[in-house]
Amino acid sequence: MVSKVDVAVIGAGPAGLAAAISARERGAERVIIIERAERLGGLLPQCVHNGFGLLYFEKDMTGPEYEKAFVDKANSLKVEFMLETMVIDLNEEGMLTVVNRQQGYKKIKPGAIVLAMGCRERPRGALGIPGERPAGIFTAGTCQRFVNVEGFMPGSRYVVLGSGDIGMIMARRLTLEGAKVEAVVEIMPWPGGLIRNEVQCLHDFGIRLLLEHTITFIHGKRRIKGVTVAKVDRDLRPIKGTERFFPCDCLLISAGLIPENELSKKAGIELDLVTGGPVVDQNRQTSVPGIFAGGNVVQVHDLVDWVSWEAELAGAAAASYADKGKIKRADQIRMVAGENIKYVVPQYISGKDDVTLHLRVSRPGLRANLKVGNILSKRFRSVRPSEMIILDIKAEKLRDARTLKELVVDCKLEGGD
Amino acid sequence: MRERSKSLWLIASSREVIKVSRREIVICIGCPMGCRVTVTLGKDGSVTTLKGAECRQGQKYVLNELKNPLRTLTATVRTVDEDFPLLPVRSSRPVPKTLLQPIMRETARIRIKTPVQAGDVVARNVQGSKADLLATTDWSGPGGEG
Structure with a gap:
């Protein structure tokens, strides 16, 4: 039997919760989160330390507090949950195969899918x-x-x-x-x-x-x-x-985190060899139409606040995909990691809308000059690989770049290492 | 004047400062820059020079770090539930760094026996810090669903 839902989210960690909430808020009727553990929150319950939510809630919260804020909201929006349920397959058509003790083997064909599987430790x-x-x-x-x-x-x-x-x-x-x-x-x-x-x-x-x-x-x-x-x-x-x-x-x-993309591979989604996550456009749509991704499954973030932010983008886009049956691909311009740049996410942008880039440098240094093609340059007093750089670009800045196929991001160090 | 002498006393009373008494390096955590700020202190513990901070906020942070470094303490306390053995807690406000270990020893003696909700006070005024320990998640009590 195949069940019908609008948006299915894989993973109930901070990314999955934020994606599901955002999909519901954008009008998706039935949003379901599929989670293999027996409870929600992913890793948040064990992160008892503070430092969460400084950007998202402008409040210094602990992991459990951050989790509760999202779980309460998901519950109030009637997001559905399937706990202790493993997604064992995902194919190119967006068909999910799941197993759990109550229902056994089950297929789900949602209107759109959000990958929110997070990452694993090396x-x-x-x-x-x-x-x-x-x-x-x-x-x-x-x-x-x-x-x-x-x-x-x-x-x-x-x-x-x-x-x-x-x-x-x-x-x-x-x-x-x-x-x-x-x-x-x-x-x-x-x-x-x-x-x-x-x-x-x-x-x-x-x-x-x-x-x-x-x-x-x-x-x-x-x-x-x-x-x-x-x-x-x-x-x-x-x-x-x-x-x-x-x-x-x-x-x-504690030697690094690797985005968990076994399911993405099964669906034939193109992966970025550097981030370890799917290649996505600015809406966080992957190379397979109707499959979106957000959070640490795409790129390992420093702060959970950005995980939530990215998953919200994916959830919102998934909701409109489920509604219209398609969403325009924003793959007009490819973002290229140039000098001293490890990666840029999203890998593709439309050039027509405001966009936020997430990127990391390869080497740390002082007085860095970050350039996006020749449309934007920004100075940083210091850059470090462990601190993700967030760069907002306005649509009007991108106007000149629209005829280009790609935009190279460079980060020259002027002050040495 | 009184304010000033009080702050000097705090500097002098901080064990670490006495240990190094002439020169202190404080890394600012205000931004990714992570300035290494070198502070030299006079014999009475007053700050004589402060070098390496790129901004004013950094200078303020460094002076606070020398005077009275504060940290939010997060930890867990035991419950009587085998399926939910630990309740995560936090201090209701930042506490002096020197009180972190004493407060941890106090938390080790706490046993939670009845249901709590996030935000409930688990222990009051721990080690005279004026901070309470607050639960950061809900627990529905022994035999409940956690």
């Missing part, structure tokens, strides 16, 4: 660290769930590999809970997360941040006993003679 296996295979190695987010939701500490002495935001936040959390964090080890010359986390999570508690260092060996037969840490050279290769041993009973990995 695990140990993807890093290729030499050493033993002992117990006690977790991703930072898994440890966060243990400590903040399930109520146990997986160890008492920690080393954190990678200085992503979750890793730094966990270093603080574990210290406050009485554990010892020996070091946060980062292979790059700059921290992977936000400055505020470096200061308030590491400096506040005297936790060592070892930049340009990596783990060269994991010790321990049954349980991890410690790690060997070495300095790396410019090519990120460990330097002989710089090895140091750090004892620990837990190793946390």
